[in-house]
Amino acid sequence: MRHDHIISAKQLSRGDIETVLDHAADIAADPGAFADRHTDTLLGMLFFEPSTRTKMSFTTAMKRLGGDIVDMGSVESSSVKKGESLADTVRVVEGYTDALVLRHPMEGSAKMASEFVDVPLVNAGDGAGQHPTQTLLDLYTIRENAGFDDLTIGIMGDLKYGRTVHSLAHALTTVDARQHFVSPESLQLPRSVRYDLHEAGAEVREHTDLDEILPELDVLYVTRIQAERFPDESEYREVAGQYQIDAGTLEAAKDDLTVMHPLPRVDEIAHDVDETTHAQYFQQAHNGVPVRMALLDLILGGDQ
Amino acid sequence: MSDNDQQLRVSKIRNGTVIDHIAGGQALNVLAILGIDGTSGDSVSVAMNMPSDRLGHKDVVKVEGRELSQDEVDVLSLIAPAATINIIRDYEVVEKRRVERPSVVVGVLECPNRNCITTEDEPVDSRFAVGDDGVRCEYCDTIIRDDLPAHILAE
Ligand SMILES: [Zn+2]
Numbered sequence: 001m002r003h004d005h006i007i008s009a010k011q012l013s014r015g016d017i018e019t020v021l022d023h024a025a026d027i028a029a030d031p032g033a034f035a036d037r038h039t040d041t042l043l044g045m046l047f048f049e050p051s052t053r054t055k056m057s058f059t060t061a062m063k064r065l066g067g068d069i070v071d072m073g074s075v076e077s078s079s080v081k082k083g084e085s086l087a088d089t090v091r092v093v094e095g096y097t098d099a100l101v102l103r104h105p106m107e108g109s110a111k112m113a114s115e116f117v118d119v120p121l122v123n124a125g126d127g128a129g130q131h132p133t134q135t136l137l138d139l140y141t142i143r144e145n146a147g148f149d150d151l152t153i154g155i156m157g158d159l160k161y162g163r164t165v166h167s168l169a170h171a172l173t174t175v176d177a178r179q180h181f182v183s184p185e186s187l188q189l190p191r192s193v194r195y196d197l198h199e200a201g202a203e204v205r206e207h208t209d210l211d212e213i214l215p216e217l218d219v220l221y222v223t224r225i226q227a228e229r230f231p232d233e234s235e236y237r238e239v240a241g242q243y244q245i246d247a248g249t250l251e252a253a254k255d256d257l258t259v260m261h262p263l264p265r266v267d268e269i270a271h272d273v274d275e276t277t278h279a280q281y282f283q284q285a286h287n288g289v290p291v292r293m294a295l296l297d298l299i300l301g302g303d304q
Numbered sequence: 305m306s307d308n309d310q311q312l313r314v315s316k317i318r319n320g321t322v323i324d325h326i327a328g329g330q331a332l333n334v335l336a337i338l339g340i341d342g343t344s345g346d347s348v349s350v351a352m353n354m355p356s357d358r359l360g361h362k363d364v365v366k367v368e369g370r371e372l373s374q375d376e377v378d379v380l381s382l383i384a385p386a387a388t389i390n391i392i393r394d395y396e397v398v399e400k401r402r403v404e405r406p407s408v409v410v411g412v413l414e415c416p417n418r419n420c421i422t423t424e425d426e427p428v429d430s431r432f433a434v435g436d437d438g439v440r441c442e443y444c445d446t447i448i449r450d451d452l453p454a455h456i457l458a459e
Binding site: 087106111127128129 | 417419426440442
């Protein structure tokens with residue numbers, strides 16, 4: 001795999017994806033073997049908006065490879081507050097570090113920032129845009145649990161604003177998965193995403209009701225429907241209530257159905273699902289570490 | 305209509321570029337897309353809604369003292385796909401160019417996504433990939449299908 005920067009899951013071919021996931025599986029099988037891999041490496045953490053979980057996961061990954069991190073800290077305490085451009089900030093910080101992780105509230109920020117630096121830059125979320133390491137850990141979890149061959153997946157919840165979903169759906173076209181999209185009509189896939197999926201050769205099947213397709217699914221990927229997408233509280237409750245699952249819902253599913261969620265959840269997956277063999281969302285979150293270790297190792301030259 | 309009227313509307317230029325067969329009403333957008341606003345002092349003449357066999361009505365733009373490059377010409381394809389370009393030297397047409405759709409346009413359009421990094425005060429030009437039925441921001445993936453002139457960057 002040869003990519004200087006990891007900006008979008010769309011830049012990754014099926015071969016690239018398999019390379020990262022294979023490497024992540026090797027790391028997960030024997031993490032100790034990689035503990036001294038990057039002892040002199042410093043990873044620069046540029047988080048322009050809070051995302052504690054993603055930051056912890058990257059930090060853990062770098063430290064488990066023997067390296068360390070330097071952290072810009074919160075925006076309030078940095079030069080950004082004084083009006084410094086993102087292009088200037090990344091050009092300064094690249095001089096301190098061997099690679100950068102960027103989280104920024106504006107779409108396209110990671111692509112732009114990558115054009116100003118020579119060290120590898122990983123996009124850890126750019127507004128409503130891309131979050132490729134989330135996609136890779138989702139793919140890893142799917143492959144570990146259900147495999148990519150003859151895969152049928154249902155993706156449910158807020159499909160309009162959920163960038164996690166857009167990126168995952170696009171990546172799943174590279175493994176020819178059958179994809180079903182389940183959402184209220186007001187939260188269906190946006191036009192640009194549907195267009196992309198068609199271009200990639202996917203057949204987009206949209207449903208408003210999970211029951212129609214639940215028995216066919218190997219994986220059910222649930223996302224949160226947020227109250228602010230609705231004009232009032234009562235409408236939100238009525239609509240969101242139709243897209244919550246509990247252990248009873250899953251009685252109609254295959255025994256080996258894998259249920260995933262990018263977390264944090266609110267009430268879209270009831271706690272009684274946690275006790276079933278379907279629940280893989282905590283493991284999914286844990287998988288972020290070996291997947292990010294694999295990606296960092298590859299972009300820092302671990303494959304040479 | 306006398307020859308003299310014709311002369312008044314669109315005078316001949318000595319050196320420069322004549323852009324002909326612009327769809328009626330698009331001349332000012334053509335000037336905007338080329339960044340021509342008259343401040344450079346070159347004389348620019350515009351004729352709008354002239355009768356045209358091919359287009360019904362067409363606009364014509366003449367720019368004295370400036371020869372458009374092929375890249376500049378290609379950008380015009382977004383709003384004036386039928387345009388023909390004549391490069392004039394010493395009152396003679398020395399070169400005719402047709403517009404061709406470019407694969408990308410840089411610094412011409414403004415991204416309509418207000419949360420796109422290219423709309424911020426950053427040292428970056430907008431970049432749009434040109435597709436069959438629209439253009440797409442290479443930074444945030446926003447697609448513009450209709451009314452491209454409304455998205456031309458103000459200089
Ligand atoms: Zn944009």
